[in-house]
Amino acid sequence: MSPRKSPAPNFYAGVPLDRIDQRRADATFIDRLVSDPDCIIVPVWRNKHLIAAEAEAVWLRRRDAGHLVAVAREHMFLGLRSDVPYLAVDLSHLETPEDDPVLARQGAFQDLRAVGPVMNRCDSAILAYARGLVHWHARHGFCGVCGSPTVSEKAGHQRRCTNPACGAVHFPRTDPAVIMLVHDGGERCVLGRQPIWPPGMHSTLAGFVEPGESLEEAVAREILEEVNLPVAVEDVVYHSSQPWPFPSSIMLGFYARADFGPLDTAEDELESAAWYTRDQLRASPEDETFKLPRPDSIARRLVNDWLAEG
Known part of the structure; x- marks a missing residue:
């Protein structure tokens, strides 16, 4: 007989967001969501997350950090939490993100593997989700079928080959x-x-x-x-x-x-x-x-x- 599992969820599971997959293809709808001043910006820099001193995730409001969306290499809609949209932004191309005045006073970029075990479980699950998407986008800028550049679609949850003769659709890899x-x-x-x-x-x-x-x-x-x-x-x-x-x-x-x-x-x-x-x-x-x-x-x-x- 095998051991029974305890009821607690595993770390990084149970992302507390409604991913609204059925609406991701509606670009107008998604743009309206993520343009909300209360939209939560989730910055990711070279697979690291912005963490405050007490191992707390830093959530930035678009009204305060909207410029990060403009400078981001990619941005991905994560979902809704109590009707508040969450948007991951990839800042990995920046050499010194701590020079940004908004980021500098909030915390430091840290590896989730170092702080995840002591973080709020829901927060660490969101960060893990964001990290996975950012990592996938960073490595799929070109089509695996024909080698042409790809573009992000469906609010950051798929990429499409720009070669009209190919047009292959690629999905996040797990x-x-x-x-x-x-x-x-x-x-x-x-x-x-x-x-x-x-x-x-x-x-x-x-x-x-x-x-x-x-x-x-x-x-x-x-x-x-x-x-x-x-x-x-x-x-x-x-x-x-x-x-x-x-x-x-x-x-x-x-x-x-x-x-x-x-x-x-x-x-x-x-x-x-x-x-x-x-x-x-x-x-x-x-x-x-x-x-x-x-x-x-x-x-x-x-x-x-x-x-x-x-």
Whole structure:
């Protein structure tokens, strides 16, 4: 039996905006929304967000920061929150955005991965959403079919090739990745470590889904590749998902039951991997000798829910 998931949503999920997809193609309507003086401007600079001292997202009103829309490389309508529109603006082409008098007195641009775990969950979800869109636009300025320039459409939620002979439409990309806690049905689970991670950090196994593969098959394949444990697809159980726009993934969380046995770690995948008991994880020193996954990750959620079952 697999562990039950707790009711709390994952970090960066639950964006509190009405995306009004059915109205995005109405340029006149969207322009009217984002021209509202109360429209919230969400600045993004080189994948960083404007954060105030106490890890609070800085929301700028158009009446105070409308010039940012004019200088932005791209701007994208995010949605409505209590009828207030939110608009992401990409300022990555600016060398020193802190020189702008409006931005300078509000806070500093920081990586969401550094402040997300301690931020308001709704605010961090909006910032993650904005970051994902900005990243996609920055990397799809040219058509992947014919190489011609593309233009933003549908309020920033698609791009179209400008070559009349092509006209291909491109949509924001999200790469599916499976992430799984392997357990033996009892007191033990598998955690691994990649050498590029912060000292001591261990996490669950994960990998991208390949073409022609179900999610359950991807879970079983990745476990076999990384630690050489056979897992039957019927022993793979879905837990939850998490948007992870660092830069463009959707993490699909699973539990997978495997028979306890020796691990043969793939050196090109992991630095190490081992079985750990619940007692060992509960006693984690959380230092450079051993620490659990970062608190805003679905990996940590999988571990926490598994621990809560024992």
